[in-house]
Amino acid sequence: MKRYEALAQDLARSIQSGLLQPGERLPSVRETCAARKISPSTVFRAYHLLETRGLVESRPRSGFYVARGRIRLPPEPEMASRPDGESRAVDVSDLVFQVLRSSMNRDRVPLGSAFPSPMLFPLERLGRSMAKAAIHLDPWSTVDDLTPGQLALRRQIARRYRLDGIDIEAEDIVITNGAMEAMSLSITAVTRPGDAVLVESPCFYITLQILERNGLRAIEVPTHPREGVDLEALAQAIARHAPRACWLMPTFHNPLGSTMPEANKRALATLLAEHGVPLVEDDVYSELHFQPTRPPPVKAYDREGLVLHCGSFSKCLAPGYRIGWVVPGRFRTQVARAKLTSTLNTNVPGQLAIAGYLEGGGYERHLRQLRERLAHQQAQYVAAIAEAFPRETRVTRPMGGYFLWLELPAGTDALTLRQRALAHGMSLAPGPMFSPSRGFGNCLRLNCGHPFDARMADAVATLGRLAAGMA
């Protein structure tokens, strides 16, 4: 963690715990510099981050103050999950498809949706890049540039890895139809039906559905809502079950929002190497970080080629284009072959459109704006939840992405709440979708990737009232 992040976190906790009261002035920049032996710019960065998150207000020529009038924010969940550690066949699909059907409806308030608002993306500029790519398409590129995909795009993706200090070349990358295909190909490349796979608890329902479709067994590993998977428990599960693979989301986890500390990611890579266990790393949200730099993936510490690192443009640039990729490490041949014999290739104009957009510049500016908006929206949703939901409700504060994870008061049944919310025109993603053992019965994943407008404010208020009525 960077110094300014550590400072921001300390101050956020002081504010949330009431040590610093609404309206109270933050320590002056000069004082803080002296006390912490840090530069003024670091302090400003921390204060601006807190401002973005709605915890702090700046007053011209006066300084920074704890946001006034803001009611106390709900506590974060603090306990790691405690799954039973058994290996089990997965059978979540009926529930998940039922929930998905209800969220694929434009008229519903998309609190249960897995997608951010499509209005957050430069679809028109991307469309112009697509127009250029499609009209000037080299006909032969449709024939001889099959898997692993268009070189221009793979070069751009490799360049972004290297900007982060990760040594990936264009030839290490296989382009896919979105990250979902990347992960689906990856897990089939390293397992056979009947094998056991370690997953976080909770974990993204699509992960569970892919395991189910491939006849794989899931072992849920205790996972902390802020720091991600519990490494010690993971090591024990490896020793006990000898799983064929791990499938984790170490950065901005869906649904928890957790991010493994860098030290844990490094230790995880070592652990995997010791046991020769491959990791399917789902890393589709890391571009949506609220800190200045992107958290490194576990792949950054992978010396053995055991990590199959899966990324996508769907959540940060180009929804609907279905362009993702995987860096499969030592499993490159298997993955490329599986791709060639399942979808052959990825749509060529789409690949060229994104490559063209990335070459043209402007991606960084788009990402900066997107991150700021998502961070701002998260603060708005958390504040609204604080007002509307029962006091015992706990809410995560992810440092990136657009999901909040809510622990409702014990005994609140999220599946029932979902039914009631549906009657009020909003979709919800209840906790049991995210667990092969159908745990998390009092939990919800809430999408804060949509602007917090009047309709959304109404919806969150209504949802809070419904939850309060059930507590």
Add this chain to the structure above:
Amino acid sequence: MKRYEALAQDLARSIQSGLLQPGERLPSVRETCAARKISPSTVFRAYHLLETRGLVESRPRSGFYVARGRIRLPPEPEMASRPDGESRAVDVSDLVFQVLRSSMNRDRVPLGSAFPSPMLFPLERLGRSMAKAAIHLDPWSTVDDLTPGQLALRRQIARRYRLDGIDIEAEDIVITNGAMEAMSLSITAVTRPGDAVLVESPCFYITLQILERNGLRAIEVPTHPREGVDLEALAQAIARHAPRACWLMPTFHNPLGSTMPEANKRALATLLAEHGVPLVEDDVYSELHFQPTRPPPVKAYDREGLVLHCGSFSKCLAPGYRIGWVVPGRFRTQVARAKLTSTLNTNVPGQLAIAGYLEGGGYERHLRQLRERLAHQQAQYVAAIAEAFPRETRVTRPMGGYFLWLELPAGTDALTLRQRALAHGMSLAPGPMFSPSRGFGNCLRLNCGHPFDARMADAVATLGRLAAGMA
């Protein structure tokens, strides 16, 4: 078979067998009308078809003559294959990938390629449709129009089925990443690993690779190079093996070019219904027919929803766009779910681009031109083969598509020939790629989807010389 087709076929056989000699006048239109009790327009149609195939020349104000100076065309293969009928695990991928690698090289003469020339397609006009779709993309369409795919495109596809008298609605269709995904999803929807699947002998190597990847067993069924799979043998194999599914290509088979007669297609549908066996119907070439109407699919006779009919725009309109579809019949839910949990969705701008192109008209004209060119090219390749290859070589005359199947003189090893051809800069697809039992050792699939230019003429001549040197 239509009357004019029957007439054309009779005349073609007379020409090929030498009954009608080069330069000889065909029976006059009047005589033929009287002899066959058919209309003059039917006779003209037959003569024009023969002209397109290079067998006949018209002379102004004189009539139709057997093409002069043309040497005798090689005989067609006449024997159905005779596989051993055993169920076996599939293990072709290493050979296939080796061959594919050598054909994905722009500098090689693409005799072994599976793709027609990309110059045959209206990629620029399609690009303009793509430009329009991408620039005016409704952002929400990227979120809520997931599988089964864009309605506008599904409507256009359904319309084309109905033009052929097949009762398919938009909601019966699932859009996929090309036909390969359609077939891959279809076969996994109706089988479990270890199940046996009936396939033609020979059959498309990608079919075999998908079976291999999914741990399925293949049973090869005798197949005739002109009339497709042998129904009696198929019925026996169903009785003997109780296969979980059939996977066939009843129209313009790859690699044979065979098309099942309509009566056989109807009988096949009845047979499947009797035994409750699903059919994955690979129908990606049927738009490339040389007769005036498209041969109906087996799906046209499917009353039980047992046929999963797979189509694509890749071979007839939009290579590289990766847009295909499946009409999964009673397996719609399973296929749609498999799609949602493997690639989620198909690229949205590409779907809209093709829908827009189809709405705009011009597709029929493009198809007419494409069919004429392919028919003409086929005649050119066959004539060149006749000149260059050993006399005993047999060559198919498919009524659509762009593949020729060559039976070289007994003892000619196609795998060796492939190596020698590679040294001369051309790719080849040798027979053993198309068979889980590695049969067809003296056979080749030859791509005639590329214009027969000087380079191609050279290549075919060289290949014929190499084959002659091995006979």
